[in-house]
Amino acid sequence: MEAIKTFELVKKYKDITAVNKLQLTVHKGELYALLGVNGAGKSTTIKMLSCLTRPSSGDAEVMGHSIVTESDRVKAVINVSPQETAVAPKLSVRENLELISRIYGADKTEARSRTDEMLDRLSMREIEKKRASTLSGGWQRRLSIAMALITQPEVLFLDEPTLGLDVLARRELWSLIEKLKGKMTVILTTHYLKEAETLSDRIGIMAHGVLCAEGTAEELKAKAGKDDFEEAFIVLAGEALQ
Amino acid sequence: MRMMVFAARNTKEIIRDALSLIFGIVFPIVLLVLLSAINKGIPEGYGPDLFHIEKLAPGISVFGLSFMSLFSSMLISKDRGSSFVLRLFTSPMKASDFILGYTLPMLPMALIQTAVCYAAALLFGLPLSINLIPAIFVNIPIALVFVALGLLFGTVLSEKAVGGICGALLTNLSAWFSNIWFDTSMVGGAFKTVADILPFSHAVNAARYAAAGEYSMIFPELWWVIAYAVVLTAVAVAVFSHKLNTK
Numbered sequence: 001m002e003a004i005k006t007f008e009l010v011k012k013y014k015d016i017t018a019v020n021k022l023q024l025t026v027h028k029g030e031l032y033a034l035l036g037v038n039g040a041g042k043s044t045t046i047k048m049l050s051c052l053t054r055p056s057s058g059d060a061e062v063m064g065h066s067i068v069t070e071s072d073r074v075k076a077v078i079n080v081s082p083q084e085t086a087v088a089p090k091l092s093v094r095e096n097l098e099l100i101s102r103i104y105g106a107d108k109t110e111a112r113s114r115t116d117e118m119l120d121r122l123s124m125r126e127i128e129k130k131r132a133s134t135l136s137g138g139w140q141r142r143l144s145i146a147m148a149l150i151t152q153p154e155v156l157f158l159d160e161p162t163l164g165l166d167v168l169a170r171r172e173l174w175s176l177i178e179k180l181k182g183k184m185t186v187i188l189t190t191h192y193l194k195e196a197e198t199l200s201d202r203i204g205i206m207a208h209g210v211l212c213a214e215g216t217a218e219e220l221k222a223k224a225g226k227d228d229f230e231e232a233f234i235v236l237a238g239e240a241l242q
Numbered sequence: 243m244r245m246m247v248f249a250a251r252n253t254k255e256i257i258r259d260a261l262s263l264i265f266g267i268v269f270p271i272v273l274l275v276l277l278s279a280i281n282k283g284i285p286e287g288y289g290p291d292l293f294h295i296e297k298l299a300p301g302i303s304v305f306g307l308s309f310m311s312l313f314s315s316m317l318i319s320k321d322r323g324s325s326f327v328l329r330l331f332t333s334p335m336k337a338s339d340f341i342l343g344y345t346l347p348m349l350p351m352a353l354i355q356t357a358v359c360y361a362a363a364l365l366f367g368l369p370l371s372i373n374l375i376p377a378i379f380v381n382i383p384i385a386l387v388f389v390a391l392g393l394l395f396g397t398v399l400s401e402k403a404v405g406g407i408c409g410a411l412l413t414n415l416s417a418w419f420s421n422i423w424f425d426t427s428m429v430g431g432a433f434k435t436v437a438d439i440l441p442f443s444h445a446v447n448a449a450r451y452a453a454a455g456e457y458s459m460i461f462p463e464l465w466w467v468i469a470y471a472v473v474l475t476a477v478a479v480a481v482f483s484h485k486l487n488t489k
Contacts, residue, residue, distance in 0.1 A: 050332045072334060080332045084325040088251055090258040095251075102247040103333050131258075147329070 003028040003155055003185035006060040011044050018044040020209035031186040033196035036206035037237055042189050046157050050080050063154050079153035083160040085140040089133035093124060093143055096132055097150050104151040118150050138169030155185045197229040205236050212240035244335050248343030256313050266355050270306035271362045278366040299363035300377060300449035301422030303356045307385050308416040310348050311392040315404040318344060318396025337483045345389050352385035353378055377453040383467040384445035390474035397482045416442045441470040
């Protein structure tokens with residue numbers, strides 16, 4: 001089954017076409033990385049798929065629900081970890097997790113038990129009583145992802161999840177994201193090509209609002225005739241931009 | 243249910259901010275203490291009538307509520323700036339959950355703030371009277387005015403800008419045109435006209451009449467404030483909903 005399928009998805013901002021008749025398919029349980037240089041259209045695509053902005057034309061189905069006509073049903077099965085650490089600063093780690101769980105419909109008891117599970121799963125017990133604003137960047141990012149996972153989404157959007165983190169914190173998050181593979185569909189946007197190569201089942205490269213190349217990291221390297229994924233990305237994205 | 247959960251979160255965010263307590267509770271009480279002390283030092287019949295505790299306490303209770311705009315606008319603009327609101331926009335929350343969740347926690351806070359102000363005034367000679375109960379509730383419309391302004395500014399302005407608009411400009415405007423610190427009719431002219439058009443002096447007058455037990459005088463003043471509360475709330479809701487739908 002397809003988790004995401006787009007049908008000539010278009011987003012225009014005045015004279016600029018940010019996404020142009022995008023045809024994208026992501027399989028259920030897949031970890032799919034969306035790459036592209038700045039302005040390629042990947043963030044706009046994520047915004048449309050997560051019902052943050054309406055397409056100018058076209059449509060997409062997320063777990064079989066239209067983002068145009070069934071946005072409420074789409075919102076119930078997705079969750080997003082935005083690029084910025086989107087946490088409630090004066091609430092504790094536990095309060096943040098319980099808040100999101102309850103906003104998605106869990107009662108008090110259920111929210112508490114899901115929070116306990118998430119604290120254990122993401123090794124956050126030691127910081128459960130700390131206010132979010134006092135956490136380091138790495139912990140805040142981990143909390144942000146935990147807030148997205150606690151609702152047990154069928155599709156999870158991770159927008160630049162390791163941006164600005166040091167190499168150790170980044171590797172820790174990689175191992176966390178890797179554990180999600182197969183359990184839910186994950187759409188990952190990142191500027192770290194190594195991250196996409198290491199974590200993804202498939203990678204899509206966007207340029208000028210369209211998908212210009214798609215495949216596994218090995219397939220993309222072969223297509224570009226390069227052994228290094230970064231070199232392959234430069235060739236494939238560069239060709240599309242010319 | 244979502245609205246209540248969100249409202250509880252917003253309450254915690256505000257009351258856990260030390261600045262909220264300083265500006266909402268401590269600052270109005272400090273003003274009350276200072277002005278009462280000054281008034282006591284002035285011989286009877288010479289000082290301004292406005293500084294008598296019976297007039298000062300209702301005035302400061304209204305002035306203290308002007309910080310409600312600052313609290314709500316800072317919270318909303320911070321949520322926008324940190325993308326917390328973006329996260330919630332992708333959740334099943336509706337526009338009404340956001341609007342009520344941001345505004346409802348402010349009303350009990352406004353009532354508590356007003357009650358604390360009157361309680362402090364009792365220590366400085368305000369007679370204990372049953373009239374203080376209606377005087378507390380008469381402040382609800384002006385609290386709504388300030389909360390609506392907070393919702394509006396928090397939705398359209400950055401965190402830095404709301405600090406200036408709500409923290410400095412609005413609190414000053416509401417002080418100058420309120421009849422709390424000086425009688426606007428003594429300035430006269432356009433200043434008095436503007437003061438009469440704006441809701442602040444009407445809110446202060448309504449609170450003073452209520453505290454004095456002159457109930458028949460409350461409503462001509464309070465209708466003016468209620469009209470502002472209704473219009474500003476409608477505008478704030480429309481702007482927030484528009485922002486939510488066009489994000």
